[in-house]
Amino acid sequence: MNTYKYVAVIGIDGMGNFNSQTDTPNLDKIFEKGAVAWSAVSQNPTISAQNWGAMLLGATPLVHKLTNGSISNEHYLNEALPSVFKRIRETDPDCYLASVCNWNPINHGIVEEGIGVEKLTADNDRELVPLIISCVNKKPKFLFVQLDDVDGAGHSGGYGTEHHYEEIRRADGYTGEIYEAYKLAGILDETLFIVISDHGGVRNGHGGYTDTEKYVFMGISGKGVQENFITYAETRDIAAIVLSALGLSVPEYDEEGFTSQIPEGIWEGTKPYYRKPVERPLVPVRETPGNIFDFIDKDKVKLLMHLDNSLEDISGKCNIKEKGTVKFYSNGVNSACGEFGKTGFCVTDGVSFGENSFTVAFWVETDNTITEVPALMGNQDWSWQNRNKKGLTVALRSNDIVFNISNGNDHIDTAVPFPEGTDRGFLHYIAAFDRENKEIRFYNNFNLRHIISIPDDFLISYDTNYPFVVGNDGKGVYNNVSHDFIFHLDDVLITSFAFNEETTENLRKYYFDK
Numbered sequence: 485m486n487t488y489k490y491v492a493v494i495g496i497d498g499m500g501n502f503n504s505q506t507d508t509p510n511l512d513k514i515f516e517k518g519a520v521a522w523s524a525v526s527q528n529p530t531i532s533a534q535n536w537g538a539m540l541l542g543a544t545p546l547v548h549k550l551t552n553g554s555i556s557n558e559h560y561l562n563e564a565l566p567s568v569f570k571r572i573r574e575t576d577p578d579c580y581l582a583s584v585c586n587w588n589p590i591n592h593g594i595v596e597e598g599i600g601v602e603k604l605t606a607d608n609d610r611e612l613v614p615l616i617i618s619c620v621n622k623k624p625k626f627l628f629v630q631l632d633d634v635d636g637a638g639h640s641g642g643y644g645t646e647h648h649y650e651e652i653r654r655a656d657g658y659t660g661e662i663y664e665a666y667k668l669a670g671i672l673d674e675t676l677f678i679v680i681s682d683h684g685g686v687r688n689g690h691g692g693y694t695d696t697e698k699y700v701f702m703g704i705s706g707k708g709v710q711e712n713f714i715t716y717a718e719t720r721d722i723a724a725i726v727l728s729a730l731g732l733s734v735p736e737y738d739e740e741g742f743t744s745q746i747p748e749g750i751w752e753g754t755k756p757y758y759r760k761p762v763e764r765p766l767v768p769v770r771e772t773p774g775n776i777f778d779f780i781d782k783d784k785v786k787l788l789m790h791l792d793n794s795l796e797d798i799s800g801k802c803n804i805k806e807k808g809t810v811k812f813y814s815n816g817v818n819s820a821c822g823e824f825g826k827t828g829f830c831v832t833d834g835v836s837f838g839e840n841s842f843t844v845a846f847w848v849e850t851d852n853t854i855t856e857v858p859a860l861m862g863n864q865d866w867s868w869q870n871r872n873k874k875g876l877t878v879a880l881r882s883n884d885i886v887f888n889i890s891n892g893n894d895h896i897d898t899a900v901p902f903p904e905g906t907d908r909g910f911l912h913y914i915a916a917f918d919r920e921n922k923e924i925r926f927y928n929n930f931n932l933r934h935i936i937s938i939p940d941d942f943l944i945s946y947d948t949n950y951p952f953v954v955g956n957d958g959k960g961v962y963n964n965v966s967h968d969f970i971f972h973l974d975d976v977l978i979t980s981f982a983f984n985e986e987t988t989e990n991l992r993k994y995y996f997d998k
């Protein structure tokens with residue numbers, strides 16, 4: 485096989501292989517004589533962090549454990565599994581390396597700090613292109629680019645729609661501009677040029693493992709690359725391709741670590757691809773169990789958001805306003821779930837608590853990466869100096885969920901730790917405020933976990949001047965301004981009665997009994 489002085493990976497987020505459905509003259513031209521996979525396989529779940537992480541680290545999501553939340557919050561510190569940037573840097577202390585990403589969490593939480601990688605970002609792909617070109621002019625030994633607007637178009641207008649294709653055509657144009665820059669810099673002949681997507685999508689989301697979510701385009705072009713179809717490749721193979729193209733050794737295949745390989749069909753004489761099916765735990769619970777209102781009294785539901793590619797309150801009681809963008813992923817409970825936090829949340833207009841008992845229930849996906857206390861939902865200003873102001877907030881931490889009620893003078897925080905063995909996946913949470921029995925009952929996964937009694941001066945109305953907000957605090961500020969949180973919620977339910985053993989068991993049946 486050939487080696488190259490330069491390698492460029494242009495990542496087009498959320499394109500899948502939908503470029504086969506629209507005009508992409510630049511991609512066609514660039515890969516005319518290259519090696520192309522139309523059904524390279526994305527890692528499960530088909531989510532950005534899991535797949536960009538797989539590409540840059542050469543490992544499965546089960547091994548690297550990165551999530552959209554974790555890379556937004558934390559720098560990448562795992563020295564046992566360095567990124568390709570770090571592996572290159574270790575062999576070449578002086579070369580120029582650049583990572584230019586519209587979605588900055590990649591720069592923040594996958595590419596290590598302090599290893600001399602120029603990291604750039606911009607608000608949209610159009611503004612990113614001149615930054616990319618300025619990097620190309622500095623002749624990067626390795627350039628990684630992530631374009632994000634194609635994924636945005638999929639989330640907002642649907643994957644495989646004209647709206648999505650239009651953005652793919654734009655990304656094709658940007659890719660052409662970048663390719664041209666390599667030509668103008670006089671280094672194209674010595675460059676291996678790669679275009680790949682991290683995942684596709686279905687309806688308005690992704691995260692599941694259907695064909696349009698998991699199959700992605702991978703194109704490879706450069707001197708010595710065979711004009712060929714690659715029959716099998718995975719997103720995580722990018723690491724091995726990059727390292728070997730630069731003449732660096734590719735780490736041994738290690739089930740607990742680096743499992744990136746060079747797909748057959750790119751260069752002559754590469755080793756056969758070693759394929760071992762990897763067992764992965766499936767996060768969602770099971771298929772659609774029927775109508776939830778057969779299990780709970782619809783008249784006593786104040787809000788129910790199934791979050792199946794829509795922010796609608798299916799109880800029909802509230803109007804819901806989206807702030808920013810709530811993204812949908814198809815690996816929720818029964819169907820899709822919603823991604824909330826820094827990038828989007830929603831404001832309801834009909835949830836009041838008055839002098840009644842009530843219940844707040846939802847599924848939340850946990851991955852132990854939340855280091856602070858983002859507000860999952862509530863009607864209170866969650867900035868810490870205002871936590872004695874009246875209202876309630878449910879907040880998430882790495883190992884528990886905090887339920888805060890404040891009566892205006894004082895507050896009660898009740899943290900219910902995740903059940904033993906919960907380190908990732910969806911967890912069901914219920915907080916039942918029972919005015920008659922003067923107690924709050926907490927359930928996890930439909931089991932009673934904790935009871936606290938309510939002092940008399942907390943038997944007040946919890947309505948505030950703020951609306952009830954899902955995905956942020958009542959003020960709609962905490963998660964997006966002070967903090968960088970992202971989390972997944974499903975089936976958000978508010979009722980005007982306090983769940984007890986019997987109603988909790990009914991809800992469990994809705995999810996689990998055939």
Ligand SMILES: [Zn+2]
Nearest residue numbers: 497498532682
């Ligand atoms: Zn993505």
